[in-house]
Amino acid sequence: MLTHDTGYTIIVAETHARRCATPMDVLVVGNDAIATERVLELLQRDGQIRIYRSVPPSPPDVTVMECPLLTRTQREVLQAYAQLGREQDVAEERGCSVRTVKHHLSDIRRLLGVKTTVQAVYIATRAGLI
Known part of the structure; x- marks a missing residue:
């Protein structure tokens, strides 16, 4: 990002x-x-x-902030993806496999109800999750 x-x-x-x-x-x-x-x-x-x-950006959704949809690890993975832009780079930075990153991103997309990781980054950014 x-x-x-x-x-x-x-x-x-x-x-x-x-x-x-x-x-x-x-x-x-x-x-x-x-x-x-x-x-x-x-x-x-x-x-x-x-x-x-x-x-345009909007203020974070207070409800989402009080009861986050994502775990701390999921937020960290999504934040790293937003900054680095590639699953492989996220895996290297976090010291895990690309498969693990893909699994986290898949769970994040499912939880946020979106099809792409870019959409997940957008929603999480707007909601103040990352």
């Missing part, structure tokens, strides 16, 4: 990008609509990145 001084956050995930030769998944979350749209334009310029959505 990259955060810029102007208040926007870019979440990039390289899952399947190399294997399937498909564009990377990118999520841009920002306070300034004009700055966010400018980031989207720059990212799409070369055609290698597909933008799914651009949304």
Whole structure:
């Protein structure tokens, strides 16, 4: 996850990008609509990145904060994925196998009711879980 001084956050995930030769998944979350749209334009310029959505951040959901859906380990894995963008890098950083990371991410997606890890990062970020 990259955060810029102007208040926007870019979440990039390289899952399947190399294997399937498909564009990377990118999520841009920002306070300034004009700055966010400018980031989207720059990212799409070369055609290698597909933008799914651009949304302003919201305050954390207090209910979710009081009763978190994810365990501490799941939050740590998702946070590491948001920062590093690759399952292999998360595994290396945490000293575990890629299979373990994939298992955690699968559980996280199921618990949050989403199909992709990028969506899970987005929801967890918006909810203040990571």
